[in-house]
Amino acid sequence: MSSHPTAPAPVLSLARAPLWLLCALLLAFAPAVQAQTQPAATPQRPAFFLEDASPRPLVPTVEVFTETVRAHGWSMLSVMNMAGVLSERGFTVLPVLILEPCSGRFSADLLDNDETRFVASMIPCRVAIYQLSDGRIIISRLNSAAMADMIGGHAGTVMRESGAELERIIRATLDRLARP
Numbered sequence: 001m002s003s004h005p006t007a008p009a010p011v012l013s014l015a016r017a018p019l020w021l022l023c024a025l026l027l028a029f030a031p032a033v034q035a036q037t038q039p040a041a042t043p044q045r046p047a048f049f050l051e052d053a054s055p056r057p058l059v060p061t062v063e064v065f066t067e068t069v070r071a072h073g074w075s076m077l078s079v080m081n082m083a084g085v086l087s088e089r090g091f092t093v094l095p096v097l098i099l100e101p102c103s104g105r106f107s108a109d110l111l112d113n114d115e116t117r118f119v120a121s122m123i124p125c126r127v128a129i130y131q132l133s134d135g136r137i138i139i140s141r142l143n144s145a146a147m148a149d150m151i152g153g154h155a156g157t158v159m160r161e162s163g164a165e166l167e168r169i170i171r172a173t174l175d176r177l178a179r180p
Contacts, residue, residue: 048146052170054129054137056177058095061137062129068173069101072165077102077124096130101169106162116155122147125166139170 054061066076082096102124110116110123128140144163148156 048143050141050143050167052139052174054139054174054177056137058097058129058131058137061139061173061177062097062099064176065099065127065129065139065170065173068169068176069099072169072172073105074101074103074165074169076100094131094133096128099127099129100124101127101166103162103165106158106165109158110155113154116153116158119151119155119159122159125162127166127170139173141166141170 056064062079066079069076077100079100080098082098083093086093107123110119125144126141128138130138130140132138144159144166148160148163150156151159
């Protein structure tokens with residue numbers, strides 16, 4: 001028998017759980033439903049993700065999204081070319097760009113307070129723009145409203161507001177792309 005005292009089991013707090021754990025729990029228990037405007041021909045996605053098909057090719061979609069982000073007063077912190085990164089490692093995948101738009105107003109609100117700083121790993125917002133094998137271009141992101149419901153409190157409120165604003169940016173992007 002060990003002479004070491006047994007530590008009490010840690011209590012799981014979803015409000016402070018790591019993002020990977022929240023994602024795993026959500027994916028394990030959330031019903032699979034179609035994303036926002038996901039084409040019917042693709043497999044169903046959990047409600048945790050939202051997808052929209054762009055009416056234009058990849059490059060104009062990324063350009064218009066980036067311009068629209070800036071026009072709404074947000075910054076584009078980075079654009080990561082995952083297909084390029086993987087290509088350097090010997091893998092070939094269709095184009096996948098991960099963009100990181102950020103609103104200083106929302107980020108500062110969350111990061112300026114010890115009680116909400118735990119969401120720092122989710123800042124900035126991430127949007128993926130990628131090509132499917134049938135050539136369609138998809139704009140994908142986390143469903144901020146669903147995540148906000150899980151987080152709750154002030155952090156959830158800010159996430160809901162920033163997510164709504166990001167959705168307006170994506171709508172404006174799609175509206176611009178739909179014009180001839």
